[in-house]
Amino acid sequence: MERERSPVVFGVLGPVSAGLQESPIALKGPRHRAVLARLIVARRRVVPVDRLVADLWADSPPKGAVGAVQTFVADLRRALEPDRPPRAPARLLVTEGPGYALRAEPDAVDAWRFETAVGEAAKLPPARALPRLDGALELWRGPAYADFAHEEWVRGERARLAELRLRSVERRADAQLALGLAAEAVPDLDAHLTDHPWREDAWRLLALALYRTGRQGDALAVLRRARSTLVEQLGLDPGPGLRRLEADILAQDPALGAAAKTATETAGPTETASRLWTQAAAAYDRTVAAGARARLETTVSLLRDLAVTGGGGLTAAREHRMAAVAAAEEFGDPALTGRVIGAFDVPAIWTRGDDPQLARQIVAAAERTLAALPPPGGTASYDAYDAVRCRLLATVAVETRGSHSARGPQAAGQAEAIARRLDDPALLAFALNGVFMQSFTRAGLAPRRAEIGAELVELSARRGLATFEVLGRLILLQAYCALGDFASADTHAAAADRLADRHERPLVGVFTRWYGALRLSASGDLAGARSAYExxxxxxxxxxxxxxxxxxxxxxxxxxxxxxxxxxxxxxxxxxxxxxxxxxxxxxxxxxxxxxxxxxxxxxxxxxxxxxxxxxxxxxxxxxxxxxxxxxxxxxxxxxxxxxxxxxxxxxxxxxxxxxxxxxxxxxxxxxxxxxx
Incomplete structure (x- = not known):
């Protein structure tokens, strides 16, 4: 019996996309995506052909516009239902009366799932509503229908979804406050108001959250900022909710501190972890002296964890990394500086650095620190510096990627030799990352990189080094692509995606999605590859x-x-x-x-x-x-x-x-x- 295929799913909370069984569907050009988007906007209703023509060519439709729409629809049908027998009627993108309709399932469009989740959350108690809202907001990949921001036919739908998203952010903060998670609500509300300063309820929630975390002065300052924004830029006085909150804060009304008494019992794992983080961070801040060296090492560990989240986390890690190194150098302790530099062992897979100037600064600091360490050999006491020396050399190898300097390969070889002598799996994994980055001294070294990737996978899987196992899988993906062995590359791409999902490594998907486009190109599907690349x-x-x-x-x-x-x-x-x-x-x-x-x-x-x-x-x-x-x-x-x-x-x-x-x-x-x- 033929296995039933998973339904097609569509994404409009960001660039318009379609997928089947978790694989992207190539949608050819922008007109094809426009037709699909227009039909999704219609919500399963029929859109007449003349309406599609008018929407696709707002100024002056060409003579063959109707035929072009028919071609677009035929192409979409082939992409959305690839297994449909010839001449069999379409089941998804159907012809009906004067036009076409997309008969997508109620949960097949991310925007529809978002609306359903938000509606359900409104009927749930805070402890159950919060994870529902979290899941709903995670569906957003960018502005709704991002490819068609200036099209008249989608303007109303984009505005409606954007407003619903803003209300959902505020409802989520409301649920956090009800659960006693005021500290967790503050940064999200602050960011929300940066982009949407006219949201009165968001100002109210932010001030209340600050008050509940013991920051009465900051809460009043937020209310003053809200008043200034509304009066000076909109000519409106704050509403009764903001005025009443200001009066209650000044009076220190006991009711303002009320939160759900059963938050601990009713909170799910997300809320529990969030509360634990806040409490532990506060305890650390109270206990560890402000100038303690331990703070520097803890900071760089946080930056390392921040970097693997990608996006803003990776950017923020780069911004603060050199400051941590400079602070460590001020202590005049090369071992401490070496630990701070070497603790940033974020696996690197791309051979061009994101910030060349920062890379040069890090390499210079690493070289200064290496020179300041006691020379290797001599007495047993020097062995204490070997791990630091290994990490510094691996850092030099990683950060000099792509250059023609002989220092990078030399540092990589030295780091690998030390790590193997010490028999330290974590050190060896970092050293092998440096070896990989320096394995481009000439063309044709894919087999050597395959060896590096295989050792990283074996070593990391055995010792639980998940992030470096991901690195090994991606290195193997690349090496097998170079060798034209796409079956093996497919295996490692799938394994990398599974690891990324399990260990929350979102950057992996960037590389595996591009690999999917390469696969289409290598198979001869150039039109599909173009769409997938875009x-x-x-x-x-x-x-x-x-x-x-x-x-x-x-x-x-x-x-x-x-x-x-x-x-x-x-x-x-x-x-x-x-x-x-x-x-x-x-x-x-x-x-x-x-x-x-x-x-x-x-x-x-x-x-x-x-x-x-x-x-x-x-x-x-x-x-x-x-x-x-x-x-x-x-x-x-x-x-x-x-x-x-x-x-x-x-x-x-x-x-x-x-x-x-x-x-x-x-x-x-x-x-x-x-x-x-």
């Missing part, structure tokens, strides 16, 4: 990884034009104004060739440096080779061919796990033929 790129700005983000989407889309080998892409495939990031030098000759400006192309080609030693080294070499083949530049061809020869069995760029320009062998064959001629 969808995956929508999450990058929130990931907190500018070293990955800059230039990646244009490069990925350009790579689709290399499916048939080294040919200069057409003019419309290379937008000179796009954010090419660090890859622009290798794009410039191709952009000039696309406009037949051979003189500029030749000058740009001959000015190219050797690419950064990173995951896209081979890809940049192949872009260089493509321009050199078109220009017949034997000197460049000879140089690039020598670089690429060790990677003859690999797919160019696929070692990134994100994109590919096809087999390196094809470029080598073309270059050899050109040089013979």
């Amino acid at each position: 969808s995956a790129a929508a999450d990058l700005p929130q990931a907190g990884m500018p070293g990955l983000t800059h230039g990646l989407l244009p490069l990925a889309l350009l790579s689709l034009h290399f499916a048939d080998g080294p040919r200069v892409p057409p003019r419309d495939a290379i937008d000179p104004a796009a954010d090419w990031g660090p890859y622009r030098p290798w794009i410039t000759p191709l952009a000039a060739l696309a406009t037949d400006d051979r003189a500029t192309a030749r000058t740009a080609l001959r000015a190219l440096p050797e690419p950064a030693r990173d995951l896209l080294y081979e890809a940049c070499c192949c872009l260089e080779a493509t321009a050199a083949l078109e220009l017949g530049d034997d000197a460049v061809l000879t140089r690039v061919r020598e670089r690429l020869l060790p990677a003859s069995a690999e797919l160019a760029g696929a070692g990134s796990g994100l994109l590919t320009l096809g087999p390196v062998a094809g470029y080598l064959t073309a270059m050899s033929a050109a040089l013979r001629n």
